[in-house]
Amino acid sequence: MKRFFLVIFLIVIIVAGGVIWFVNHTPSSPFDGNSASVVSSPDLLARGEMVARQADCVACHSLPDGKPFAGGLEMGTPLGSIFATNISPDKEHGIGNYSLADFDRAVRHGVTPDGHRLYPAMPYPSYVKMSDDDIAALYAFFMHDVQPVAEANKPSGIEWPLNMRWPLAFWNAVFVPSGTYQQKPDQDEQWNRGAYLVQAAGHCGACHTPRSLTMNEKGLDESSTAFLSGALLDGWYAPSLRQDHNTGLGRWSEDDIFAFLKNGRNHHAVVFGSMTEAYNNSLQFMSDEDLRAIGHYLKSLPGDPSRDGKPWAYVEASAAPGTPAARSVPGAQTYAARCGFCHGPDGRGQNEWISPLAGAASSLIEHTDSQINVVLNGSGRVVTAGVPDAYRMPPFRQQLSDKEVADVLTHVRSSWGNHGGPVKPEDVKALRDHTDPASSNPIVLQMR
Template identity: 40%
Template sequence: MKTFLRIVAGLIVLGLVAVAAIAFLPIRKTPPNDQLAANYEVPAGQGEYTMRLADCAACHTAEGGEPFAGGRAIESPFGTIWSTNITPDPDVGIGGYTLDEFRAVLNDGVRRDGTHLYPAMPYDNYRKLSEQDIRVLYGFFMNEVEPVASEGETTKLDFPFDQRWGIRVWDWAALSAPGFTPRYDDPVLDRGAYLVETLGHCGACHTPRNAIFAQAATTGEDATFLTGGAIGGWSAPDLRGPNSAPQTWSAEQLKAYLASGRNDRSAVTGEMSLVIAHSMQYASEDDLDAIVAYLRHIGGGGGDGTQPEPDADAEATTELLASADPAMELGPRLYLDNCNACHFTDGRGADGVFPELDGNSLVNASQTAGVIDVILNGSRLPSTQSRPADLAMPDFGHRLSDEEVAALATFVRSAWSNEAGAVTADDVARRRGNAGRPQDPRS
């Protein structure tokens, strides 16, 4: 018994020592700068443009809610995190923040009261923002956003993830040094790197996570950066591998996709719909060109957009569907009944209208949640400046059972040149009625 008590006492002491040590961990914080008043003036349009590229609205504006008043649910492996009010309301927003306090949120993930933010806020990317962009964003939110006195939902994760002091340990292990350093002789590539790695925080979704759920890399110098991730069970595709969009599409196709959410090969759905709707459609021609150039560069050069000729498997699927044989299996029969009118027997859809299913990254993703959700709930393209028509795919969840959705998804994932795994009825049951799926808030 005494031995047991000594062990317990020792563990308690070790625990207290660990907590004390955590309080003194040398976090790589951004050094303070000068304090600016809330009336810091921003050149006309620059604040809103920088906010658009930083994609603040996608997370901090709830569907049907006031701009930047928070209240959007963000799914994480540890539970639902609710976005906060970032309007200049002095009580529940950020109206009382100084520039230094605002910078600490963006760079270090620390609120004015010293509370550590959950890294659903991409401060591991924003910590490389330029001082100019931080000041521009500060001026925009303080002077150009209407204050909203709405506190919204409070994040309440289960133990131990509700212990925010533990985030200090995560920050110590996960965060790199602040600040962005240009590394190319080409200013276009440097601008593209800054937009992708920092302001646009693309790696937050498109880079795999390591054992502590930090981004495995935050710059293109690391070969794992932008090699694919997952968000809310959906796949965020690889952006630099040999079969990725930047390495198979032409520069013009990639630019059209970013600007409008569609091209002659594919169309956005899921979280990327929000990125296009709130952010990328507002990017300048020069910034779009810089992003495209950088993405193609880090993957090895980029593709020419030539669509591969159908192989024997693709032709076999097309012939099967064209035959309309009543004896065919359930999957292809469901495809003919529900999908063929838009995506056709060859799975190649219609340019700029209905995306290709043959070779589609969502269809072939290792995570099946995306393709299941689209079948169950439909999808709507964002209305953009260059392509205002918000085309919609209908939902089929009301007419197809779990078994039928599984059969249809399994067929599409193995049809033509696709070689993805099967979907089960249990997979569908887990996704049916998923209230956390992203929607276009302006649809």
């Protein structure tokens, strides 16, 4: 019997030792042993700045009224709030003491030099696919072309024991892929470039791919039908980027996608919500070749008719706006008074300047968050080449009650062939309480 308990004790010790070793194990880096600093050059710094744009580092690691890369942005999670960290080259509060290998481990593996695990709000499950050359260029940019900011990091709002990070080692082992992006030999060069940008630095799946109960993305590349199929994220719904006719890009051509990424608008839609920041700080700075490669790749992702339903087709309103029949429809009067001048009495919008509501993905999905959010809080200005546009969705949270918002959105979601379903006043109230008014100032952050 004593021998039995001794064996059990030894097994427990071995397992415990293995667990301790595993959670404290530092991932290897191809830059290990490279103690020399990266030699900067104009070309390398320019490439690093472009990678930073592709990864949209500035949007998460800066505040609109703060200095670039000083951190502080609050991010809501199911466990509580976390705050983006200072990634300027400040030696006390930032990453100024990071070696290239340290930087690589933080970006591609979510592990800091002291073994601290980063929450996957830092999209290292995507960044792990970035190439060694892009990582080296990004490191050179941060170390030699970004100004250090002596701004202390904010502690997370996640309470103990949920704030323990060592379990992330096991989460990473299960859900984070290994290795950089590998070219698909059966696809052309443009497709592979688009796939790399979408899956790696662009981390599009972090917002546009649904997550499981364990908070991992349900798909990380085109091999999964869940990849980029749309997801709800902190008060916004990021729509499908697949060829779904109703809820995705099925009605968009490659030229339409390019125009949207390049200009922040096309005749189908205008960027709003979180996508405004992605456009203002990232997409518009990318090369035409890269933006077209992204469009080429996205057009290759098939939709799911069983999920998407019967293709949308425009249906004329049964009653003309302003008529007694229309006035009897809840929300119709509010639409005519508040929305119709810009979006049109027919819901078709104003070409690429003001988006249509008829056939919009947000009017065809079951999730109502994006439409409620933008009606309550408006949308930030689209800023192209430093010039804010003249048109923006204003906030109506002070002018409309929860019931009025619910009625007008129910009207929109059931008109012109839309079939998104009704909006409930209690859903409006919940999002009103959860969100703050959108800033009236354009969010465009300089990276230097």
